[in-house]
Amino acid sequence: MLNIHDINVYYGPIHAIKGVSFDVNEGEIVSLIGANGAGKSTILKTISGLLRTKTGGIDFLGQSLNATAPHKIVHMGVAHIPEGRRIFQRMSVEENLQMGAFTQPNSSIAASLEHVYELFPRLKERRRQIAGTLSGGEQQMLAMSRGLMSKPKLMMLDEPSMGLAPILVQQVFNIIKTLHDAGTTILLVEQNAHMALSIADRAYVMETGKIILTGTGEELANSDEVRKAYLVG
């Protein structure tokens, strides 16, 4: 479904991604783990077109994304739930969800809203509230629902558990599983390696701009290298 081959991404002179290749197959949950600064967010931003690769390429459903405008990539079925949620703080909860459905015909928005409110009754209660006043957990729910509103084929989540209490982290992962069961392919970026590996079909470990390990979620969770580096404590 998503094929990334030998991409190199730069921030000015900084070589942030150094020859990374990986795949996400339809129906999978693929996790990308690694320490802060490894380049995980940079990869997601490159997939969604906010950044560009200098060499190599990204294909989605057989089409190259290398020069595709970010909004067109959303139209093609890729949702990117960015790091730090980036909800529209000054808009209401429901307006945020409507923005998520920007690519969808107006006639289908009501049904999508119903669907999202069923998954997140909390958001329905707060739909008129200004999004900036939601708690961190609620904002994450909103960010995920907003991504869902575009009816994505591939959903990319960047550290959805960041800054959340353990019980909410569990909830976030349950929702990811629910979305996956409903047919959405998932690319999950996490520093919380334990959780990310436990739900992944396959995973990649990144370090300073490169992929250094790959395997099934279970293999990596049991590998000495990963345990030492990421699963201590």
Place this chain on the structure above:
Amino acid sequence: MSVFSTIFTQLMNGLQTGSVYALVALGYSMVYGIILLLNFAHGDIIMVGAYTAWLFMVNFGQSPWVAVIAAIAACTVLGVVIEKVAYTPLRKAPRLSLLITAIGISFLLENLAQLIFGAGARPVPTIIDVAPVTIGSVSISGTAIVTIIVSVVSMILLNLLIKKSKMGKAMRAVSEDTGAAQLMGISLNKTITFTFAVGSALAGIGSVLYCAAYPQASPTMGAMLGLKAFVAAVLGGIGSIPGAMIGGFAIGLAEAGASALGLSVWKDAVVFAILIVVLVVKPTGLLGRNLQEKV
């Protein structure tokens, strides 16, 4: 004239010029909200609108209605063309380059107008021909009434557009978080173009209303008007749409207040004194938010 009627007359004057400042200030604020550019060519769009109105009425012998529509259309198209030709190629350039380009476009427009139409002012025929309204001892000019009504209606429509329409919501999303807006599937190019079109159309409306009050077109007429509208936008909080409206009316009323006190020769100074006070006391303006760097 009684004190009351003097105050009332000046109040109407203030609201009339304030309406025009508000319409023009909206364009500054909307563009700033979207691409963080102080579009100093915005004032000169008004001048182009005035010449268009003059051209259609005097040279082509058209009715004021046709001239008004032509002027608004010319401003809208010009705003979009400037954005496409001058600003789009600089989307990734430092903001200073963009600002310098805007100032360059401003000079370009003023000098082109001088080249084509000459340095002298061209008299614009009557645009708004409405009889004055007399209430008791005071009389209000028809132009003032029409100006205020047209401006208020334009602003209400703008509010609806921004609150309810899909493009309006896209504008708000881009101005809040450009990256996140793109991740929603919003086209940055389309949204920016739309913003310039709406802002320039409002300037076009402001232009004909201004000509209705001061019936002439000259190459530099947009410079001072644009600068005052810019002060209005800063006073209201640049980037804030309600702020631009409030700021526009406040500047208009401040000028009228200065005139009422017999300081009419000082009214430009009053406006810039307000700018200095705002920048010292509350640089974010009345309704402005803390300016955050966009990601």
